[in-house]
Amino acid sequence: MRINYESNRKILEEKQVRPTAMRMLIFKFLAQKQMAVTLADIETAFEKSERTTIYRTIKTFEESGIVHLIEDGSGVAKYALCEAGCNCELDSDLHLHFHCETCKETQCLTETKIPHINLPPGFTATDASLVVKGTCDKCNKK
Amino acid sequence: MRINYESNRKILEEKQVRPTAMRMLIFKFLAQKQMAVTLADIETAFEKSERTTIYRTIKTFEESGIVHLIEDGSGVAKYALCEAGCNCELDSDLHLHFHCETCKETQCLTETKIPHINLPPGFTATDASLVVKGTCDKCNKK
DNA sequence: CCAAACAATGCACTTCCATTGCAGGTTTAT
DNA sequence: ATAAACCTGCAATGGAAGTGCATTGTTTGG
Structure with a gap:
């Protein structure tokens, strides 16, 4: 829905991340998931797109404080959206x-x-x- | 020193792990280190021996409750000796x-x-x- | 003591995930 | 309009974990 799209875009922009198509898609995907996801999960969901792009998108999100990294002991890195106003670093x-x-x-x-x-x-x-x-x-x- | 050697051996035997030369060496190495070590650390310390052996030795130690696994966020698994009487699983x-x-x-x-x-x-x-x-x-x- | 059975080791190879370099393509600011 | 900055796709690399198999070492039962 339009509203959601706009608000997602706003979140990215607030974090100084350009809201490209790919980033918007991945952000939406993360927002819909209730769980932490691996890079492979995202890859599976977007078979059309490149692993590297997803990888770098998530890295960008991580550095910008949009997602945070979770190491749950499964051996692979997982990511989840930060809550609104969350400062995971703090x-x-x-x-x-x-x-x-x-x-x-x-x-x-x-x-x-x-x-x-x-x-x-x-x-x-x-x-x-x-x-x-x-x-x-x-x-x-x- | 002899005493130490004997007591190390005893620990292994108590945990139903055969005290082979390699295992004794790795156990001693772990006991001397104050820190958690990676497989690579052990490899470096024992350049003569095989990665696989070290890998499987640590796996054996882990399954027998001699060492416990630590995931500290560095991305690689680390291991440290369990304390005497420690039941890491519990x-x-x-x-x-x-x-x-x-x-x-x-x-x-x-x-x-x-x-x-x-x-x-x-x-x-x-x-x-x-x-x-x-x-x-x-x-x-x- | 010897042989069979089992356990440990060494070597080669595979897989999985993370990461980088570079060459286009796209967006932004001047 | 153009240069600079940024994003994307493809190829390739690297590191760590794990597996299969043949060989060697160790235990155990006769």
Whole structure:
């Protein structure tokens, strides 16, 4: 729908990313997915387009703070859209990621923040990543 | 020293891993290192031996609970010895890992356990991994 | 003690994912 | 309109993980 298209475009522009056709498509794809996706997932969804372009698009998104990288232990990098107003780089917005061992999907649990950690003396933290593994709500219902 | 050799051997045997020469060497290497190491690190330390052997040795160690895998976000798998009596698989022994962005080393902070996390309704956890990034005590002193 | 059975090792090869170089094509600013 | 900056597509590279198979080493049962 038109509205959505316009708002997506606005998000890209706000982050200083030119809203090319490819980027808009990939952004839309990410927005529709509830889960974190791999580069291969995007490739599969857009068979017509080039791996490299997708790769670089995601890199651009990552550097611009449009998506954030998630390493969930599956060995491949996954990406998910940052929430509106999210500053993933900052300590303040460290949410946790949940990897379901049944459906193999990874999602952001944006409501659940990483609790404050007391580090041993001498250590200073700039970033943290918490991945919880188990069974997600959907799979627990089955 | 002899004592150490014997005690290392005992550890392997307790975990049902045959103490071959190669395995003893790799175990010793891990025990001396304070940090988590990559397969490449071990390769470099033992140039004479085969990548595959090292790879499979570490796999064996991992499956037997002698080492645990750490994914610190550097993209490559790292391994560290489990503490005596550690049961890395169990919730009870989830310590945190610290990745120093200055020296690029990763270490276990075994004293610091992962705090209890309240998951949203429907989610059940079996495992968790917390990696904190920043500057370690040594690099902060420089 | 010897042979059969099993486990560990070495070598070659494959696969998967990430990344880069370069040559067009497109957009933007002057 | 034109140059500069940026984006895209294609080809190729690199690094790490993993597999198959033949060989060697180790254990165990007779």
